[in-house]
Amino acid sequence: MKRDAVFVYSDQLLRYRFSENHPFNQFRLTLTIDLLKQLGALDDSQIIAPRMAADEELTLIHDLEYVEAVKKAGRGELSESAGEGYGLGTEDTPMFKDMHEASAFLVGGTLTAADQVMTGQAAHAVHLGGGLHHGFRGKASGFCIYNDSSVAIKYLQEKYKARVLYVDTDAHHGDGVQWSFYDDPEVATYSIHETGRYLFPGTGNVNERGHGQGYGYAFNVPLDAFTENESWLDSYETTLREVAHFFKPDVILTQNGADAHYHDPLTHLSATMDIYKHIPALAHELAHEYCDGRWIAVGGGGYDIWRVVPRAWALLWLEMTEQQHLTKSFPKEWPAKWQPKAPYPLPDSWTDPADLYPAIPRKSEITEKNKLTVDKLLYPLRSQKK
Numbered sequence: 425m426k427r428d429a430v431f432v433y434s435d436q437l438l439r440y441r442f443s444e445n446h447p448f449n450q451f452r453l454t455l456t457i458d459l460l461k462q463l464g465a466l467d468d469s470q471i472i473a474p475r476m477a478a479d480e481e482l483t484l485i486h487d488l489e490y491v492e493a494v495k496k497a498g499r500g501e502l503s504e505s506a507g508e509g510y511g512l513g514t515e516d517t518p519m520f521k522d523m524h525e526a527s528a529f530l531v532g533g534t535l536t537a538a539d540q541v542m543t544g545q546a547a548h549a550v551h552l553g554g555g556l557h558h559g560f561r562g563k564a565s566g567f568c569i570y571n572d573s574s575v576a577i578k579y580l581q582e583k584y585k586a587r588v589l590y591v592d593t594d595a596h597h598g599d600g601v602q603w604s605f606y607d608d609p610e611v612a613t614y615s616i617h618e619t620g621r622y623l624f625p626g627t628g629n630v631n632e633r634g635h636g637q638g639y640g641y642a643f644n645v646p647l648d649a650f651t652e653n654e655s656w657l658d659s660y661e662t663t664l665r666e667v668a669h670f671f672k673p674d675v676i677l678t679q680n681g682a683d684a685h686y687h688d689p690l691t692h693l694s695a696t697m698d699i700y701k702h703i704p705a706l707a708h709e710l711a712h713e714y715c716d717g718r719w720i721a722v723g724g725g726g727y728d729i730w731r732v733v734p735r736a737w738a739l740l741w742l743e744m745t746e747q748q749h750l751t752k753s754f755p756k757e758w759p760a761k762w763q764p765k766a767p768y769p770l771p772d773s774w775t776d777p778a779d780l781y782p783a784i785p786r787k788s789e790i791t792e793k794n795k796l797t798v799d800k801l802l803y804p805l806r807s808q809k810k
């Protein structure tokens with residue numbers, strides 16, 4: 425029997441931890457699952473365990489030499505100087521014990537989600553442990569060791585002959601995935617993010633459109649710093665609808681980084697919880713419109729693990745399982761349980777207060793700038809139609 429949605433998770437995913445104080449903290453998975461369970465929105469029968477990706481799967485994207493280096497690093501056998509060339513042992517991606525196994529589970533989780541959807545066992549699947557979009561062929565970058573989305577897209581192409589639309593709503597540019605498929609017209613990559621002018625990784629300009637045969641299949645919406653909900657959502661909805669219509673994918677893979685929120689400590693956008701309701705709603709709609717429902721969702725960034733990520737990712741699951749009615753109330757047990765551990769007052773509502781942040785004086789200028797970016801992105805698609 426086909427299920428509506430499955431939730432890929434096991435405690436193995438918590439092994440991906442660089443150090444005690446590193447901002448990338450998978451404890452947010454525990455907090456998200458607890459919130460969903462308190463809400464009565466996630467049943468154990470909907471949870472399936474990730475498998476570990478095999479070396480042959482990792483090397484669909486990554487160099488074998490790099491995989492070997494990650495294995496060595498996880499055993500404490502890679503010197504600092506040898507690690508440097510692979511981006512391992514840096515401040516962003518320090519080496520840690522068994523880092524290969526931990527990272528291979530993250531990739532395996534996304535492959536598990538992909539198989540569930542492509543074999544029709546579930547219409548949709550979510551793997552919040554994945555979404556490590558900065559991983560490169562032979563190099564770790566930006567908290568990412570292996571790039572689960574890139575591996576999964578290649579896997580979807582080879583095993584299922586699928587045309588994949590990758591949609592990345594993380595506040596950082598989805599550079600690793602973009603470069604993996606930059607010359608491939610069978611994959612469309614779409615990333616909406618804070619402009620790289622002041623933010624890692626610095627790429628994701630609107631004129632990065634692909635290369636060779638793949639020219640015209642990479643899409644970037646770099647938003648001005650301090651962009652608020654209205655302009656964020658307007659830019660997203662306008663562009664993604666046209667991109668999906670142009671590309672007509674067989675399956676949609678969304679990366680759901682939750683770091684565009686005002687509270688996020690690493691970025692400079694001014695969105696609130698509202699966008700996390702609308703982001704998955706459009707992905708869901710487009711998956712049914714173009715892909716017979718086939719939708720795979722992964723996690724990503726998100727560094728306010730207490731006030732932002734659990735609610736944002738819970739909203740993703742509620743959308744996927746059509747349980748939005750559950751947001752009529754917020755489970756009081758959740759903040760009560762976790763408050764003693766949290767560094768800030770925890771939310772007790774699905775929305776943020778209207779006075780979350782002070783008014784932004786450049787608001788209209790930011791909105792205008794984003795409109796110009798959207799027009800620039802869509803111009804080739806619109807002129808093609810004529």
Ligand SMILES: [Zn+2]
Nearest residue numbers: 594595596725
């Ligand atoms: Zn990010």
